[in-house]
Amino acid sequence: MKTWITGGYVYRYEKRRLERKNLCMEDGRITRICSPSEKITDGIIHDVKGNAVVPGFIDIHTHGGCGFDVNAASKEKFQKIGYFFAQQGTTTWLCSILTDTKEQTEKVIAEVLKHKEDHENCADLLGIHLEGPFLSVEFKGAMPESLLRGADIELLREYQEKARGNIRYITVSPEVEGIPESIPEIRKLGITVAIGHSGADYETSRKCIENGAEACTHTCNAMKLFHQHFPAIMGAVLEADDVYCETICDGRHLHPGSVRMILKAKGHDRVVAVTDSIMAAGLPDGAYKLGVNDVIVEDGDAKLPNGVRAGSTLTTGTALKRLIEFTGESMEDVLPLLTMNPARLIHAEEHIGSLEVGKDADILILDENYNILETFVKGMKIEKQEESSCH
Incomplete structure (x- = not known):
């Protein structure tokens, strides 16, 4: 009809x-x-x-919402997360699996597949974002250090086979052993590569970009920042014309001036607004989980007990309003950051991202x-x- x-x-x-x-x-x-x-x-x-x-919003980096954590989600919980997201304007999303044990990662992958086969009245879970396990210990953020490891293409291939090709996106650290050389192989698995959680120098980061890394995970956060004598990963991704930069526009992860600077450096076609939301999104302050971590949310700000920020409570609908507020630009100008840009980054622009x-x-x-x-x-x-x- x-x-x-x-x-x-x-x-x-x-x-x-x-x-x-x-x-x-x-x-x-x-x-x-x-x-x-x-x-x-x-x-x-x-x-x-x-x-x-x-167009509906596309969130390619989120760990959950409405009381449900991706790393512990069942088919039914993915349904509830997806319903909550749809109410906030997200019509397509990738679930971000925080670095976890092989057993738990494969369990989440299995629940994702069950949900994809049978769901209704919710956002479309297009696939999976793996945040790790090939990440730097120094900039691990909320990642469990004992589970971080060097590049392992066979493990990733096994995950992708179990996921039936549904792993669409992965975050890796350039300085981790074997990563620069592994990026072409990761791409052959059908996975878009982002670099982040990193203290990598400029040269190593550039090597990853030359080898096919297409994005930077939550730019400026959990990474070595720019210095005039050591531009580092941040300088490399801001300079590279084709690299997309994720931004968390909640006013906590990035100062409004930093959002404007990233837009000035990258242009409006290479910035992707993400939420990096955790299970606390949509709920009051209190105690929550992010993977194996305990998280405390105070005044909407999610942190580990040691004070390290751990995801956000942001929604895509609020991100749109923040972008308009931070930039002083029109909705029409910033909409691509939530729609066409993420669609292009994960190579899904033929069917989502714009009204055509x-x-x-x-x-x-x-x-x-x-x-x-x-x-x-x-x-x-x-x-x-x-x-x-x-x-």
């Missing part, structure tokens, strides 16, 4: 602007975008009353204050569930 979204202003990515258009969805895809003067002769009419019609005929009907309806009024995932409207305790 056709469903027409009428009476709204549709976001056109190529023009970076909203245009008064009608949009038709059928069988989970966008089948028509046309002038409101054209007569509609069939299908359901859904009038959005002058509100904005924009033939692409998936992942659509948000936003009011004038950028609040999410409605979410459509593959053309299906996300229906509110009264029992949800998250906000």
Whole structure:
């Protein structure tokens, strides 16, 4: 059955602007975008009353939300995380598995596959982001040090086989033994490589980029910072034109001026807004978990007992508002950071990331204050569930 979204202003990515258009969805895809003067002769009419019609948000780095941690999630918990995310504007996500034991990592992979085969009324879990285990001890952040290791392509190949190709993204540290040489092999497994959690020097970081690393994980956080005599990993990723930079725009991980600086250095096509959210997203302050770690959230700020920041409580809907606030730019200018840029980074832009005929009907309806009024995932409207305790 056709469903027409009428009476709204549709976001056109190529023009970076909203245009008064009608949009038709059928069988989970966008089948028509046309002038409101054209007569509609069939299908359901859904009038959005002058509100904005924009692509659904894509979060490629998140550890959970609404009380559920990815590393401990079952099929049912992935459903609940996905429902919460959809309410916040996320229509597609990668679940980020924090460095864990082989047994637990494979258990999470199995639950991801179960969820992908049977889910409804939630964001689309496109695949997996492995944050580790090939990471630096010095900049481990919340990673359990005993589980960090050198490059191991056979282990990664085993994970990818168990995941049936659903590992889409991995974070590695350039200075870890064997990583620069392993990046081409990782890419052959169908995995996009990001560098981060690192104290690597400029030259080693550049080698990783030359070998195919395409992104930097939560730029400026858990890494050696720029120095004029030692540009380090941060200098390497800011300089490289083709490298995408993840940014956590919650006002804690990055000062607003740092967000503006990254945008100035990289341009609006190479910055990807992520949440790096943990299970506390959508819930009050208190004690939570991030993988094997205990986390304390105070005033919405998530930290390990030793004071090291451990993920965030950010949502994509709030990230959009923060980006507008931090940059002083229009929604139309910053939307690609949450839509087309992450889609391109994980090589999924052919079916998500923008509102175009033939692409998936992942659509948000936003009011004038950028609040999410409605979410459509593959053309299906996300229906509110009264029992949800998250906000």
